[in-house]
Amino acid sequence: MALGLTLKALADPTRRDIIKLLKEKDMTAGEIADCFTISKPSISHHLNILKQAGLIIDERQGQNIYYSLNTSVMEELIRWLMNVTRKEGGSADERNPD
Amino acid sequence: MALGLTLKALADPTRRDIIKLLKEKDMTAGEIADCFTISKPSISHHLNILKQAGLIIDERQGQNIYYSLNTSVMEELIRWLMNVTRKEGGSADERNPD
DNA sequence: TGGATATTTAGATAGTTATCTAACTATCTA
DNA sequence: TAGATAGTTAGATAACTATCTAAATATCCA
Numbered sequence: 302m303a304l305g306l307t308l309k310a311l312a313d314p315t316r317r318d319i320i321k322l323l324k325e326k327d328m329t330a331g332e333i334a335d336c337f338t339i340s341k342p343s344i345s346h347h348l349n350i351l352k353q354a355g356l357i358i359d360e361r362q363g364q365n366i367y368y369s370l371n372t373s374v375m376e377e378l379i380r381w382l383m384n385v386t387r388k389e390g391g392s393a394d395e396r397n398p399d
Numbered sequence: 400m401a402l403g404l405t406l407k408a409l410a411d412p413t414r415r416d417i418i419k420l421l422k423e424k425d426m427t428a429g430e431i432a433d434c435f436t437i438s439k440p441s442i443s444h445h446l447n448i449l450k451q452a453g454l455i456i457d458e459r460q461g462q463n464i465y466y467s468l469n470t471s472v473m474e475e476l477i478r479w480l481m482n483v484t485r486k487e488g489g490s491a492d493e494r495n496p497d
Numbered sequence: 498t499g500g501a502t503a504t505t506t507a508g509a510t511a512g513t514t515a516t517c518t519a520a521c522t523a524t525c526t527a
Numbered sequence: 528t529a530g531a532t533a534g535t536t537a538g539a540t541a542a543c544t545a546t547c548t549a550a551a552t553a554t555c556c557a
Contacts, residue, residue, distance in 0.1 A: 304415070305410065305411075305412055305415075308406055308409045308410040309410045311406045311410075312403065312406040312407045312409075312410045313403075313514095313515085314403055315515090317402070317403075320483055321483065324483050329533080329534090330533075330534055330535090331532090331533060331534075334534090339515085339516070339517090340516070340517060340518080341533090341534070341535090342516085342517075342518080342519095342534090342535075342536080342537095343515070343516055343517075344534095345534065345535055345536085346514095346515075346516080346535095347515085348535095349535085350514095361523090361524090361534095363524065363525070363533095364523075364524050364525060364532060364533050364534085365524095365533065365534085366533080366534065366535095370483075372483070372484040375480050375483060375484050376484060378480060379477055379480050379481060379484070382473050382476060382477050382480075383477060385418055385419065385422050385468075385470075385473060386470040386473050386474060386477070411544090411545085413545090427503080427504090428503075428504055428505085429502090429503060429504075432504095437545085437546070437547090438546070438547060438548080439503090439504070439505090440504090440505075440506080440507095440546085440547075440548080440549095441545065441546055441547075442504095443504065443505055443506085444505095444544095444545075444546080445545085446504095446505095447505085448544095459504095459553085459554090461503095461554065461555065462501095462502060462503050462504085462553075462554050462555060463502095463503065463504085463554095464503080464504065464505095
């Protein structure tokens with residue numbers, strides 16, 4: 302999964318707020334939209350970007366589409382950050398995973 | 400330090416490449432620019448964004464300006480990500496640091 | 498002081514993105 | 528099947544961003 306997509310997705314404050322909501326519980330697109338003042342289509346746009354980045358998963362249940370967090374992509378980002386942050390001295394395997 | 404600035408700064412591939420270079424060793428603006436095909440002013444622009452985000456530190460030494468990594472901001476981002484990633488069950492202190 | 502080197506700042510431009518309204522698609526239910 | 532509800536897609540626009548060239552600033556050295 303491309304790191305750039307993940308970071309771009311997380312760079313927007315509305316999308317980070319959506320992620321914070323989904324950390325608490327899965328929600329439908331409409332429930333998510335109700336938490337914001339911007340329009341439903343704008344929220345749909347943000348959900349799509351989060352989905353493309355692999356940060357969330359969607360699943361239709363009847364009329365509703367439920368969104369939930371997919372933390373594995375964030376874990377990947379954490380690994381990248383830890384690698385950049387880490388001081389010298391690791392094994393060859395630990396270096397340059399990117 | 401604002402999470403948004405950090406994430407926006409990291410969302411650009413050129414800036415991530417600069418960070419990877421600086422992980423290896425401190426470099427001058429010119430040395431950094433020599434590693435890319437884009438113009439020096441563009442690199443200067445990227446360095447400024449990284450600096451504003453607190454991801455790098457600059458220090459003039461004579462004619463040169465040396466840039467170095469500041470990992471503390473990245474550690475802050477790691478903490479945010481780990482919090483979002485973490486499943487329920489932590490102490491009240493661990494929840495919602497944002 | 499004047500020229501050379503290193504870097505940034507200014508101003509312009511092309512491409513990207515967040516937002517909106519209007520229209521469309523999908524699903525349920527009576 | 529028709530109407531209602533949930534959500535997305537289309538198209539337009541304003542704001543933002545990455546890039547460039549040209550000009551300005553800062554420092555060193557002869």
